[in-house]
Amino acid sequence: MAYEIPVTQARAELAELINRVVYGGERVVVTRHGKPLVALVSAADLERLEELPESADEQVISSLAGVRDVASAPREHQRFGIAAEHRGPSAS
Numbered sequence: 001m002a003y004e005i006p007v008t009q010a011r012a013e014l015a016e017l018i019n020r021v022v023y024g025g026e027r028v029v030v031t032r033h034g035k036p037l038v039a040l041v042s043a044a045d046l047e048r049l050e051e052l053p054e055s056a057d058e059q060v061i062s063s064l065a066g067v068r069d070v071a072s073a074p075r076e077h078q079r080f081g082i083a084a085e086h087r088g089p090s091a092s
Contacts, residue, residue: 002027007037 003026010017010030020026021040028040041049 002029002039004029004031004036006030007032 003020005013005017005028007030010028017028017040021028021042025042027045029036030038030040
């Protein structure tokens with residue numbers, strides 16, 4: 001199962017994410033506005049993906065479609081609990 005993380009958080013935690021992929025065997029999906037952008041997978045996983053026949057591409061895509069079902073890390077809400085506020089153009 002894949003771990004989903006927003007791109008802003010992934011940027012700040014890249015080294016930790018790489019360790020999770022390499023040593024923890026996890027797959028990480030980086031999202032923007034809740035939509036998957038890229039996935040971090042081990043080099044071994046990438047080799048296996050590249051060896052698959054082209055017809056298997058549809059299976060990989062359908063697998064990624066189920067990524068949204070994964071819950072965020074518990075500490076993510078603590079670190080990023082403040083929502084951004086759009087203020088629009090200043091009237092000064």
